[in-house]
Amino acid sequence: MTNFMSELLKKGDSYKSFNVLNVFEIPDYHSTAFHLRHTKTGLEVFHLLNDDPENLFAFAFRTPNTKANGLAHIIEHSVLCGSEKYPLKDPFVIMSNQSVKTYLNAMTYSDKTVYPASSIAKADYFNLMSVYGDAVFFPRLNKEIFMQEAHRLEIDENGNPSIQGVVYNEMKGSYSSFESVAADISLASLLKGSIYEKDSGGDPLEIPTVTYEEFLDFHKTWYRPDNCFVFLHGNIPTTEQLDFLQENFLTRLEKKFPDIDLSDSARKNRIDDFIKLVTPQKISEPIEVYAEGPSGDGEESNTVLVNWMVGRSENALSATEKIVLTGILCNHDGSPLQKALIESGLGEDLAPQNGLFGSIYTTVLTIGLRGVKKGNERKVEELVLETLKNLLEKGISKKDIESTLATLEFSHREIKRGHGPFAISLMARPIYGWLYGDGLENQIRMRSHLEQVHKKIESDPDYIPNLLKKLILENKARSLVVVTPSKNYVEKREAAEKERIAELLKHKSVQEIKDELDSLHAFQQVEDDASCLPHLRPEDFITKGKPVMNRSNIEIDSVAGSDGSKIPFLKNLENTNGIIYFDLAFPADILSPSDYPLLPAFADCVTECGWGKLDWAHAAEETALHTGGIGVNLLTMEGPNTENAKKLAGKYNWVKRDWVIFRMSMIEEETENALALFKGCLSETDFSDEKRIQDIITESRNDFESSVVPDGHIFVSNRILCQNSRKTAVDEIWNGISQYLTLKKLADTPVSSTIKEFRRIFKLIKEGGAIIHATAEESSFKKLAEHLPAFASELKLRAPQNPKKSEDSDFFALTEIAGTEGKIPNAEAFVTSSQVGYAAECIPASRYEDANSYSEEVCTHWLSNNLLWEKIRTIGGAYGAFCNAEPMSGLLLFATYRDPAAFDSCQVFENCIKEACEYDFSDEDVTCAVMGCYSHFIQPQSPKGRGSSALTRLLYGITDEDRERKILGILNTSSSDLKNAFKRLYSLLSDEKMEKSKKKAIICGKKMISESGFAGKIIALSL
Incomplete structure (x- = not known):
C-alpha cells in the first residue's frame, strides 16, 4: 500500500489544493510519510501511511499564553461544547457515548493544544474527524459556555458567594497536589521571560480574571488554518483524507479567512514571533528558588530539585543524545547519579519530577530528592555536581553506557500501547518540528539515530564526556529549587480566593449574578437533538451471529516440575518483534490473610535489593543490560460463576486464585543470560541489605502519599467496595488507603523485623508451586524450550498447591x-x-x-x-x-x-x-x-x-x-x-x-x- 501511495504522491506534486512538500519512508515504523500544505489556507497535513487499521488524527495549534489565567485550557474545553454543524451542548460527550472510538481526548500543553482521536472503523473515524474539525474551527463559544467552563460567581441559599467553573475546579485540584506544584515551580525556575514561566492550565487565582472578550479573541487569533497542523496515522489513503478535510472544513475556512497571507516571509514571521514567546531569558549564573506547596499535618520535609536548561532538540538525533546522556546518569537505581542520591541519606527518595522535559522549545533536565530535611538543601546540589565531576575525571563505566543503550534498543523494538494508540507517541516529534519551524523528516526518533550515537561512542572516547561537559557541567543555566510543604499553603490560597471573590462582587450586583446564572441554567437544560451526530449500529459489528471482539489466543502446556508434577505453561503466540514476555506466578493464597498487607512492600523490594554476589546497584545494572526489566505484580481473583468458569476451576486448581507474579521481558538473543539473572533473583535474594529495603519502603510510602489527592477517585472507589467480597477487600488492602497506612507503619518499624517477614513470605510462596506464562514468537518459544526444563529444575518449581483456607471476614477486618x-x-x-x-x-x-x-x-x-x-x-x-x-x-x-x-x-x-x-x-x-x-x-x-x-x-x-x-x-x-x-x-x-x-x-x-x-x-x- 505504501509503495502504491508513494507512486501516486511525490515531493513537488500538487493534489487538488494541496502542495506535496515532502514524501519519505520511515522503515522503523513501516510507514510512508506525506507532508502537505493547503495552498489557500496554509493548513499543514502530515500523514504516516501504513497498514495499521487503527487510524488516528490530531488537530494541533500553537496556543501561547503570556498569562497564568488558563485561557488556552479554557478554549480547549469550550470548543468541544458545540459548533456550527453540531449545535449541541456537548457533542464531544455525545460522541463518547455513541462512537466505537479507541481514543478520544484533548490536551493543553505549555505552548500548544492538541485534539486527537482514533478508531478501527473507517466510518466512525471520519465521524469523529467531522465533529472535532467543526469544533476547533467553527465553535459556538457563547457566553454561557464561557461561564460553564471558565468561571462564574454563584451565591448559595445562605448568601455565601463562590467561584465555580469546570477548568477552575480542575486546576484547584492540580494546586492541591504537592508534586504537581513542585513540578511547575521547578520548570518555571529556568524559563523566565517565556510563556513556560506561566501555568498553561491556569492558576485558580488568575482564572477569574479572564474576560469573555479575551476568550473570543484568543480563539480568533490562534485557531486559524495557517496555525494548524493535522497529524494522521493509519491505513486510510492520504488522498481520501485530504478530500474529507477539503469538503468538510477547508472550503468553509477559505471563506472565513479570505485574507490570510501565505507567503514564505509571512509564515516565517509568524514562527519567529512565536519563538520569541517560547524563548526564555539567558541565564549567566545559577539561580535559587524557594517556594511552598500544599501539605497535610504530617512531618514536613523539602523537595530539592537541581535543574538544567540543556538546549534545543531541533532534530531526533539531538533529542537522542540527551536521552542517552540522561540514561547513563539515571537509567536505573544503580546508575551513577541516581545511586549517589539514593545512598546519600540526604533525602527519603528520588523526586518524582526527575527526568528530561523535552516537549517544549528548550529541554529541561531535573534531578533531585524529596524528603530532604531543612539544612541539607545545598548538600543535594553539591552532591549532584560532585558526582558529575567525578564521572568526568574518573570516567564513565562501560556497563552504564551499554545498559543504557540496551534499554533504549529494547524500548525501540517493543510494540507499545499505553493509555492510547502507539500513534500518540509518534505524533509528538512531528508536531514539535512544525511548532518551531524545524524540518519534519529528521524529527521521528529511529533506530538509526541510536546507532549513530553508538558509533560516536565507540569511535570517540570523549563523546559522552563532552556531552556531559557541554550540556551539564559547563552549563550555567542551572537552578536549585527548594519546595517546602506548608500547612498554611491551602489557607493562604483560600484567603486569596476570598479576596478575588470580593473584588468580583464590586463589579456585579447580586441581581446580575442571578440573571447570568439563570441564563446559564437555561442553556444547560436545553434538550439537544443529537440526530445530527453520525454513528454506527450494532449490526455493523455482528457477522454470522458472532460479534467483532478481541479473542484470547492462549495454549495450555506444561513443564516438568522438580517433584515430577506438571507445571502449567501458558503460551501466547504473538508477533512481538523478537521480545519475550515471561511470567512466573506463585500463589499468594497459600499465605494467611494477615500476610496480605505486606505483599505490596515485598513486591517492591524483592527484585530491587540485590541477590547472590550482586548488590542492588549491580543487580539493577545487569537487569538493564540483559532484560527489558524485572518486576512483580499482585493479582487477586474472584471470577464469574458461569458454567464455563466452574468447569475451569474444577479442572485446574490455579483458576480463581491470588497471585504474586514475577515478570521479566527480554529480547530473544538474551534468553539464556536473562533467565540466569531471573533464576538468581528467585533463588538468591535474602533481603540482607537493610538500608536498601528501608529506602524502598519509604519511597513506596511517599508514592502512595503523593497519589492520594490527584487519584482520590480511585481511593474512595476502593473504600466503598472493600467490604463486599474477598477480592474487593484484597484490592483495598493492596492498593487503597489501607495499604498507605500499612506502608506508614512499616516505614517506622525496625527493618529487621520486616525482613524476617519477607524471608518467610518468599519461602512460603515458592513452596506453594507455580505457573509459567510467556508471550512470544515461534522462534522464541523454541529458544525457551531449550532452557525451561533446567530453569524449573534448578529453582525446584512444582505445580501449584491448594490454597490455605480462610474466611472473607478475615480480609474485611484488615480494611x-x-x-x-x-x-x-x-x-x-x-x-x-x-x-x-x-x-x-x-x-x-x-x-x-x-x-x-x-x-x-x-x-x-x-x-x-x-x-x-x-x-x-x-x-x-x-x-x-x-x-x-x-x-x-x-x-x-x-x-x-x-x-x-x-x-x-x-x-x-x-x-x-x-x-x-x-x-x-x-x-x-x-x-x-x-x-x-x-x-x-x-x-x-x-x-x-x-x-x-x-x-x-x-x-x-x-x-x-x-x-x-x-x-x-x-x-x-x-x-x-x-x-x-x-x-x-x-x-x-x-x-x-x-x-x-x-x-x-x-x-x-x-x-x-x-x-x-x-x-x-x-x-x-x-x-
Whole structure:
C-alpha cells in the first residue's frame, strides 16, 4: 500500500489544493510519510501511511499564553461544547457515548493544544474527524459556555458567594497536589521571560480574571488554518483524507479567512514571533528558588530539585543524545547519579519530577530528592555536581553506557500501547518540528539515530564526556529549587480566593449574578437533538451471529516440575518483534490473610535489593543490560460463576486464585543470560541489605502519599467496595488507603523485623508451586524450550498447591480504619489538604453471569455520558464523574473527580438513577449508548497486552464463549431492556433491606467537611 501511495504522491506534486512538500519512508515504523500544505489556507497535513487499521488524527495549534489565567485550557474545553454543524451542548460527550472510538481526548500543553482521536472503523473515524474539525474551527463559544467552563460567581441559599467553573475546579485540584506544584515551580525556575514561566492550565487565582472578550479573541487569533497542523496515522489513503478535510472544513475556512497571507516571509514571521514567546531569558549564573506547596499535618520535609536548561532538540538525533546522556546518569537505581542520591541519606527518595522535559522549545533536565530535611538543601546540589565531576575525571563505566543503550534498543523494538494508540507517541516529534519551524523528516526518533550515537561512542572516547561537559557541567543555566510543604499553603490560597471573590462582587450586583446564572441554567437544560451526530449500529459489528471482539489466543502446556508434577505453561503466540514476555506466578493464597498487607512492600523490594554476589546497584545494572526489566505484580481473583468458569476451576486448581507474579521481558538473543539473572533473583535474594529495603519502603510510602489527592477517585472507589467480597477487600488492602497506612507503619518499624517477614513470605510462596506464562514468537518459544526444563529444575518449581483456607471476614477486618465514628453507617470521609473533593458510592447490581448485567453495563455508560456529566460536571463544575458496572462483585460504582460539592454528589447520583427510570429511551438513544459501551470491548492491544489479557481472563475463569455472550447481550440491548434495568437498579437503591450494601466515601479538605454537616466516620490522613 505504501509503495502504491508513494507512486501516486511525490515531493513537488500538487493534489487538488494541496502542495506535496515532502514524501519519505520511515522503515522503523513501516510507514510512508506525506507532508502537505493547503495552498489557500496554509493548513499543514502530515500523514504516516501504513497498514495499521487503527487510524488516528490530531488537530494541533500553537496556543501561547503570556498569562497564568488558563485561557488556552479554557478554549480547549469550550470548543468541544458545540459548533456550527453540531449545535449541541456537548457533542464531544455525545460522541463518547455513541462512537466505537479507541481514543478520544484533548490536551493543553505549555505552548500548544492538541485534539486527537482514533478508531478501527473507517466510518466512525471520519465521524469523529467531522465533529472535532467543526469544533476547533467553527465553535459556538457563547457566553454561557464561557461561564460553564471558565468561571462564574454563584451565591448559595445562605448568601455565601463562590467561584465555580469546570477548568477552575480542575486546576484547584492540580494546586492541591504537592508534586504537581513542585513540578511547575521547578520548570518555571529556568524559563523566565517565556510563556513556560506561566501555568498553561491556569492558576485558580488568575482564572477569574479572564474576560469573555479575551476568550473570543484568543480563539480568533490562534485557531486559524495557517496555525494548524493535522497529524494522521493509519491505513486510510492520504488522498481520501485530504478530500474529507477539503469538503468538510477547508472550503468553509477559505471563506472565513479570505485574507490570510501565505507567503514564505509571512509564515516565517509568524514562527519567529512565536519563538520569541517560547524563548526564555539567558541565564549567566545559577539561580535559587524557594517556594511552598500544599501539605497535610504530617512531618514536613523539602523537595530539592537541581535543574538544567540543556538546549534545543531541533532534530531526533539531538533529542537522542540527551536521552542517552540522561540514561547513563539515571537509567536505573544503580546508575551513577541516581545511586549517589539514593545512598546519600540526604533525602527519603528520588523526586518524582526527575527526568528530561523535552516537549517544549528548550529541554529541561531535573534531578533531585524529596524528603530532604531543612539544612541539607545545598548538600543535594553539591552532591549532584560532585558526582558529575567525578564521572568526568574518573570516567564513565562501560556497563552504564551499554545498559543504557540496551534499554533504549529494547524500548525501540517493543510494540507499545499505553493509555492510547502507539500513534500518540509518534505524533509528538512531528508536531514539535512544525511548532518551531524545524524540518519534519529528521524529527521521528529511529533506530538509526541510536546507532549513530553508538558509533560516536565507540569511535570517540570523549563523546559522552563532552556531552556531559557541554550540556551539564559547563552549563550555567542551572537552578536549585527548594519546595517546602506548608500547612498554611491551602489557607493562604483560600484567603486569596476570598479576596478575588470580593473584588468580583464590586463589579456585579447580586441581581446580575442571578440573571447570568439563570441564563446559564437555561442553556444547560436545553434538550439537544443529537440526530445530527453520525454513528454506527450494532449490526455493523455482528457477522454470522458472532460479534467483532478481541479473542484470547492462549495454549495450555506444561513443564516438568522438580517433584515430577506438571507445571502449567501458558503460551501466547504473538508477533512481538523478537521480545519475550515471561511470567512466573506463585500463589499468594497459600499465605494467611494477615500476610496480605505486606505483599505490596515485598513486591517492591524483592527484585530491587540485590541477590547472590550482586548488590542492588549491580543487580539493577545487569537487569538493564540483559532484560527489558524485572518486576512483580499482585493479582487477586474472584471470577464469574458461569458454567464455563466452574468447569475451569474444577479442572485446574490455579483458576480463581491470588497471585504474586514475577515478570521479566527480554529480547530473544538474551534468553539464556536473562533467565540466569531471573533464576538468581528467585533463588538468591535474602533481603540482607537493610538500608536498601528501608529506602524502598519509604519511597513506596511517599508514592502512595503523593497519589492520594490527584487519584482520590480511585481511593474512595476502593473504600466503598472493600467490604463486599474477598477480592474487593484484597484490592483495598493492596492498593487503597489501607495499604498507605500499612506502608506508614512499616516505614517506622525496625527493618529487621520486616525482613524476617519477607524471608518467610518468599519461602512460603515458592513452596506453594507455580505457573509459567510467556508471550512470544515461534522462534522464541523454541529458544525457551531449550532452557525451561533446567530453569524449573534448578529453582525446584512444582505445580501449584491448594490454597490455605480462610474466611472473607478475615480480609474485611484488615480494611477497618479507625476514625471519629458518626451516626451514619457505611459512610466515611477522609480529611486531606485538598481544595476539591472526591466522592464515591456503590449500590447493588447484577453479577457477571446474570443476563441483566448486560443492560446494566449500557446503563452505566449512558449515565456517565449523559445525566452524570450534565448534573455533576456541566452544572456542578466538577472535573469528572463516572459510573461503572462491577459485575464480578455485583455492584454499581459511582465516583467524582476534583469535585467542588463532593458531599452533594452522591445524592445527585441517586437522583439520576431515579430520573433515568422516567426517561423515554428511543431506539436511537439505545443504539448510541450500546455503540459507546461496546467500544471498550474492541480496543486494540499490543502483543504484550494481548498476552497479559489472555492470561488474566484464563486465571479469572472467563472464556471467549462467555465474553461473546456478554458482548452480544450488550449489542442486542433494547430500549425496554435499558428502562427495565434502571427501574431494577432504582428498586435496589430504594430497598431498605439493601441499605447495608450502599456505601459512601469522600476525600476532601477540612473546610468542605465542616460545611457539609457530614455525620459519618471521619478519618484524618496526615499526607
